[in-house]
Amino acid sequence: MPRRPTAGGRRGDVTxxxxxxxxxRVAGNNLTMRVVFAAYLxxxxxxxxxxxxxxxxxx
Amino acid sequence: MRRFxxxxxxxxxxxxxxxxxxxxxxxxxxxxxxxxxxTHGDPAPGYWAFVQSSQFWLPVMENWQSEYLQFSLFxxxxxxxxQKGSPESKExxxxxxxxxxxxxxxxxxxxDAPSWARGGRLRVAIxxxxxxxxxxxxxxxxxTAQSVTGWTVFNEEQRxxxxxxxxxxxxxxxxxxxxxxxxxWQSEFLAVGSMAVLAIYLRQRGSPESKPVGAAHEATGVxx
Numbered sequence: 001m002p003r004r005p006t007a008g009g010r011r012g013d014v015t016x017x018x019x020x021x022x023x024x025r026v027a028g029n030n031l032t033m034r035v036v037f038a039a040y041l042x043x044x045x046x047x048x049x050x051x052x053x054x055x056x057x058x059x
Numbered sequence: 060m061r062r063f064x065x066x067x068x069x070x071x072x073x074x075x076x077x078x079x080x081x082x083x084x085x086x087x088x089x090x091x092x093x094x095x096x097x098t099h100g101d102p103a104p105g106y107w108a109f110v111q112s113s114q115f116w117l118p119v120m121e122n123w124q125s126e127y128l129q130f131s132l133f134x135x136x137x138x139x140x141x142q143k144g145s146p147e148s149k150e151x152x153x154x155x156x157x158x159x160x161x162x163x164x165x166x167x168x169x170x171d172a173p174s175w176a177r178g179g180r181l182r183v184a185i186x187x188x189x190x191x192x193x194x195x196x197x198x199x200x201x202x203t204a205q206s207v208t209g210w211t212v213f214n215e216e217q218r219x220x221x222x223x224x225x226x227x228x229x230x231x232x233x234x235x236x237x238x239x240x241x242x243x244w245q246s247e248f249l250a251v252g253s254m255a256v257l258a259i260y261l262r263q264r265g266s267p268e269s270k271p272v273g274a275a276h277e278a279t280g281v282x283x
Contacts, residue, residue: 032062032063032066032067033066033067035067036067036070036071036074039074040070040074043074044123044197047119047120047123048120048197048200048201048204050116051116051119051120051201051204051205051207051208052203052204052207054111054112054113054116054208054211055113055116055117055204055207055208055209055210055211056207058113058211058214059111059112059113059211
């Protein structure tokens with residue numbers, strides 16, 4: 001299910017106390033989030049492209 | 060590395076079991092094709108030939124499109140429709156796109172807000188709907204990919220039985236295309252509907268998909 005942001009992070013990571021329903025910002029390197037985001041989009045895109053190529057070339 | 064695994068455990072775990080299931084599906088599908096071909100006295104394809112065939116990619120796209128349709132609908136419908144008592148629903152009375160203040164956009168955006176949430180009406184409008192737009196785009200692309208691979212498989216069957224091939228447009232009007240489509244849609248609609256409804260009275264301690272164990276049944280939009 002798509003979720004609204006929820007509280008989380010390791011001790012000492014939370015930079016401010018969240019209001020109810022507000023996102024919690026976790027300090028640190030955001031590069032890893034970008035890596036998994038890009039990896040998922042790449043995986044989905046690759047699957048779609050391969051399926052189109054396979055179908056359109058009548059394999 | 061340990062921090063990377065910890066901070067991304069959910070997406071990495073789902074990515075791993077997705078790849079495992081896809082590989083197992085390809086092996087099971089290949090073995091099924093071998094059995095069918097032997098029954099008909101036809102030569103069986105090798106594994107790599109099978110994973111490059113529409114016979115493999117058709118069921119993959121069938122299932123992908125229905126999953127992305129499910130989430131796209133869920134994303135859009137939960138903006139406007141509520142379910143009293145469900146943690147999957149917004150609170151009653153909050154239906155709609157909500158105010159700029161509630162959504163922290165424009166002049167209400169914080170210092171750490173994404174740049175597209177801060178300014179430019181068009182940019183804010185696009186970014187405000189980016190999740191739904193991308194999920195819907197993936198649904199439409201995978202549904203089209205299902206139709207293309209299904210068309211190839213359908214025509215291969217036609218050829219085997221000495222019947223004429225059909226055009227892609229012609230295939231879209233065949234029961235085969237719609238049976239494959241709707242059998243997946245109905246199960247997704249039931250699953251997402253039951254998730255929203257069962258979570259009214261049932262709990263899963265520690266899961267953000269559930270209300271807290273002690274939350275009232277009437278509590279809506281509350282996450283554990």
